[in-house]
Amino acid sequence: MTSRRFSDVEFGEDLPPLTPDTSIPNVTTFVKAAGMLNERFTDHEAARKQGLPGAIVPGIMSQAVMASMIHHWAPEAQVEKIDTVFRAPVLVGHPHTVTGVVTDMDDDAHTVEIDLTLENEAGETRVLGTATVRLP
Amino acid sequence: MILDLHAHSVKSDDGRAKVRNYCQWIRKKEIGIDGFVLTEHRQFDRESDYGPLAAEFDLAILKASEVETEYGHVLVFGVREPLTHALDFADIRLPLARVLEESDRHGAIAVPCHPGRTRVGMCAHVEALGVPTGVRILEVLNGGSRGREDQAAQELASAQGWLGIGGSDAHIVSHIGRCATRFPGPIADEGDLVEALRAEEFEAISWKSTT
Numbered sequence: 159m160t161s162r163r164f165s166d167v168e169f170g171e172d173l174p175p176l177t178p179d180t181s182i183p184n185v186t187t188f189v190k191a192a193g194m195l196n197e198r199f200t201d202h203e204a205a206r207k208q209g210l211p212g213a214i215v216p217g218i219m220s221q222a223v224m225a226s227m228i229h230h231w232a233p234e235a236q237v238e239k240i241d242t243v244f245r246a247p248v249l250v251g252h253p254h255t256v257t258g259v260v261t262d263m264d265d266d267a268h269t270v271e272i273d274l275t276l277e278n279e280a281g282e283t284r285v286l287g288t289a290t291v292r293l294p
Numbered sequence: 295m296i297l298d299l300h301a302h303s304v305k306s307d308d309g310r311a312k313v314r315n316y317c318q319w320i321r322k323k324e325i326g327i328d329g330f331v332l333t334e335h336r337q338f339d340r341e342s343d344y345g346p347l348a349a350e351f352d353l354a355i356l357k358a359s360e361v362e363t364e365y366g367h368v369l370v371f372g373v374r375e376p377l378t379h380a381l382d383f384a385d386i387r388l389p390l391a392r393v394l395e396e397s398d399r400h401g402a403i404a405v406p407c408h409p410g411r412t413r414v415g416m417c418a419h420v421e422a423l424g425v426p427t428g429v430r431i432l433e434v435l436n437g438g439s440r441g442r443e444d445q446a447a448q449e450l451a452s453a454q455g456w457l458g459i460g461g462s463d464a465h466i467v468s469h470i471g472r473c474a475t476r477f478p479g480p481i482a483d484e485g486d487l488v489e490a491l492r493a494e495e496f497e498a499i500s501w502k503s504t505t
Contacts, residue, residue: 241310280441282440
C-alpha cells in the first residue's frame with residue numbers, strides 16, 4: 159500500500175478490486191464483533207427457513223468491505239460517506255468482487271466520489287453505491 | 295443513433311449520479327452511445343435544463359419518467375405538461391391501461407421496463423392479471439438485470455409480437471450505457487424519440503460484461 163494524494167488521482171481511475179472473504183467463519187466473526195448475531199447470517203438452513211436463498215452477508219459488512227477497498231487504494235483517505243443501495247442478497251460462501259471507480263472530483267475540497275459495486279461471480283450487481291472520500 | 299433509454303440521476307430517490315458526471319464518463323471512457331434519457335422515478339423533471347451540458351459534451355440528453363403500475367414499472371417517453379395533469383406520476387398503483395391510454399392521448403409512449411424482475415416487472419404479474427392489451431414495446435435489455443430476467447423479457451416480447459428496447463437503468467455514473475437502443479436516424483428531442491419509437495425501427499443492444 160502506498161500513499162495516494164488528491165493530485166495523483168484521475169477521473170475514471172479504477173481502484174484495485176477486492177475479493178471479500180464471505181465464508182461462514184469470517185461472517186460469524188464480523189456479526190459477533192458488530193453485536194448482531196442472527197442465524198440468517200451464519201446458517202444456510204436457518205436462513206432458508208426465513209425465506210432467504212441462503213445465509214446472507216449483512217449490509218454493514220458489504221459497506222465495510224467497500225471501505226476496506228478504498229483504504230487499500232488510499233490508506234490515508236478519510237471516507238466521509240458511503241451511500242449504498244442494496245439490490246439483491248449477497249450470499250455467504252459465494253465469490254464476490256468489490257469494484258470502485260472515481261467518477262467525480264472536487265478540486266477545492268480535495269474530495270473524490272467513487273462508484274462502488276459489489277458483484278457476484280455471474281457479474282450481477284448485488285450492492286451499488288457511492289463514497290465520498292477526502293484525500294491529502 | 296444510439297441512446298441509453300433508461301437512466302436515473304440524483305433527482306431519483308435511489309439515483310446517485312450527477313448528470314455532468316454521466317457526460318464526463320461517456321466521453322472519458324468512450325462509451326458508444328450518442329446520448330441518454332433520464333427516466334426519474336415517479337416524477338417528471340420539468341425544471342432541469344440540460345441543454346448547456348448536451349452542447350458542451352455533444353450528447354443528446356432527453357427527459358422522460360418511470361412510473362409504477364399493477365404490472366410493474368413503466369417508462370413514459372415524450373412527457374409534456376398536460377400528461378402530468380392527466381396522470382399522478384407519484385401514484386405507485388397507476389393502472390397500466392390508463393398509463394398506456396393517457397400516454398397515447400398526449401403524444402407520449404409507455405414502455406414497461408425490466409419486465410423480468412421480481413415484483414416490479416411485468417412477467418411476475420401476467421399469470422395473475424393476464425397479458426395486458428395496448429403494449430407495443432417492452433424493455434428487453436436492462437443493465438441491472440440478473441439471472442434470466444432479460445431472457446424472460448425477451449420471451450414475453452417474442453410471444454406477444456412486441457418490440458424491444460434497451461436501457462442501462464443506471465443509478466451510478468459508471469453503469470451508463472450498459473444497454474441501449476439503436477435508431478436508424480438522428481434524435482434531437484423527446485418528440486423525435488416518440489416518433490422513432492412509433493416508427494418501430496430500432497433494436498436493443500447490450501454491452502454488459504457478464505461471465
